[in-house]
Amino acid sequence: MLFLLTSLIAANAADYPDPGLKGKKVLYVWGGWAGHEPKQSVDVFVPWMRSEGAEVIVSETLDSYLDEKLMESLDLIVQIWTMGSITNDQEAALLKAVERGVGLAGWHGGTGDSFRNNVNYQFMIGGQWVAHPGGVIDYSVNITNSKDPVTKGLSDFNMHSEQYYMHVDPNVKVLATTSFTGEHAAWIEGSVMPVVWKKYYGNGRVFYSSLGHVMADFEVPQALEIQKRGIRWASESKYQEKEKWLSPVYQK
Numbered sequence: 001m002l003f004l005l006t007s008l009i010a011a012n013a014a015d016y017p018d019p020g021l022k023g024k025k026v027l028y029v030w031g032g033w034a035g036h037e038p039k040q041s042v043d044v045f046v047p048w049m050r051s052e053g054a055e056v057i058v059s060e061t062l063d064s065y066l067d068e069k070l071m072e073s074l075d076l077i078v079q080i081w082t083m084g085s086i087t088n089d090q091e092a093a094l095l096k097a098v099e100r101g102v103g104l105a106g107w108h109g110g111t112g113d114s115f116r117n118n119v120n121y122q123f124m125i126g127g128q129w130v131a132h133p134g135g136v137i138d139y140s141v142n143i144t145n146s147k148d149p150v151t152k153g154l155s156d157f158n159m160h161s162e163q164y165y166m167h168v169d170p171n172v173k174v175l176a177t178t179s180f181t182g183e184h185a186a187w188i189e190g191s192v193m194p195v196v197w198k199k200y201y202g203n204g205r206v207f208y209s210s211l212g213h214v215m216a217d218f219e220v221p222q223a224l225e226i227q228k229r230g231i232r233w234a235s236e237s238k239y240q241e242k243e244k245w246l247s248p249v250y251q252k
């Protein structure tokens with residue numbers, strides 16, 4: 001029995017070098033534009049994180065970032081807050097925590113279109129939403145990195161949702177992309193755009209996926225799986241060796 005258990009654990013460890021959320025402390029901050037269903041997202045992700053063994057604090061205010069003791073105790077922040085505004089103090093506290101090793105994970109506008117006036121926040125995330133030509137359309141997501149644990153074993157898949165066109169830091173580690181047809185903006189035909197990426201900000205791991213316009217998008221199994229794996233990865237900043245994540249697009 002013990003042998004069986006050990007081999008099961010070993011098999012899982014081989015599939016997943018990332019130990020995940022067990023014992024991790026997570027702050028889940030939601031708010032901003034309601035069209036992105038931030039409140040509903042709590043029901044999709046918080047019970048799952050708790051089922052993985054995380055202690056999750058759910059907050060409806062960016063003032064949580066000002067609670068220094070709380071911020072120091074965290075392993076991960078999940079922020080779903082589209083548009084809105086953040087004060088200089090709240091932003092500085094968030095950035096300081098991530099720089100010191102608290103991970104940050106999120107998706108779509110909740111993380112990639114949060115505070116349009118705050119370039120320091122955008123510097124941390126590694127991208128900013130600028131357009132979704134055609135609104136809700138059919139498009140494909142292509143897995144471009146099949147070695148990374150976040151996208152390993154997953155196949156390309158289709159979405160019926162907003163296809164995010166973003167301004168992206170060319171040094172993030174891109175794991176999946178999408179191509180634009182040009183149907184809704186002819187001059188971008190053939191453009192390839194990152195959909196999923198990871199990066200560091202100081203010692204903190206930052207994970208982003210542009211999928212998840214509404215919670216129904218996470219009924220696409222790959223979209224949900226990528227988000228879950230990204231959340232697990234981002235929660236590990238304080239426990240794992242720093243990865244060499246830089247993958248610059250423009251080489252010397």
Ligand SMILES: [Zn+2]
Pocket residue numbers: 036108109162213214
């Ligand atoms: Zn959206």
